[in-house]
Amino acid sequence: MGVIISDALQSYQIDKKTAEQYKITNLEQLKDPKIAKLFDSDGDGKANLTGCNPGWGCELVIEHQLDAYKLRDTVEHDQGNYDVLLAATLGRYKQGQPILFYSYIPHWSVTVLKPG
Numbered sequence: 001m002g003v004i005i006s007d008a009l010q011s012y013q014i015d016k017k018t019a020e021q022y023k024i025t026n027l028e029q030l031k032d033p034k035i036a037k038l039f040d041s042d043g044d045g046k047a048n049l050t051g052c053n054p055g056w057g058c059e060l061v062i063e064h065q066l067d068a069y070k071l072r073d074t075v076e077h078d079q080g081n082y083d084v085l086l087a088a089t090l091g092r093y094k095q096g097q098p099i100l101f102y103s104y105i106p107h108w109s110v111t112v113l114k115p116g
Helices: 016-022 027-031 033-037 057-068 082-094
Strands: 009-014 047-050 075-078 100-105
Touching: 009 016, 027 033, 033 047, 047 082, 057 075, 082 100
Parallel strands: 047 075, 047 100
Antiparallel strands: 009 100
């Protein structure tokens, strides 16, 4: 049959402004409560990671990585309808707030929140 989708990608993304200002280059830096708090959108002191729908394969990957990288104390995985959660994340971005989200390509979000 051949390739259906080429250049597919899954990743965690943050906004460029916050990445540059705080020199954030990898997921493990979210262990630092001061860095994690930058992405706190609900006031509990933990980073809010816009995740994916319960039951999706990415849910298992995110949950595993939160444990493997020992991020449970500083990061919470916000789950629900991915497009609705991402729209709220986009709203925070437009207000100049830091954002942290799971991303996959191809998806409409990369036309607005361009990697890099």
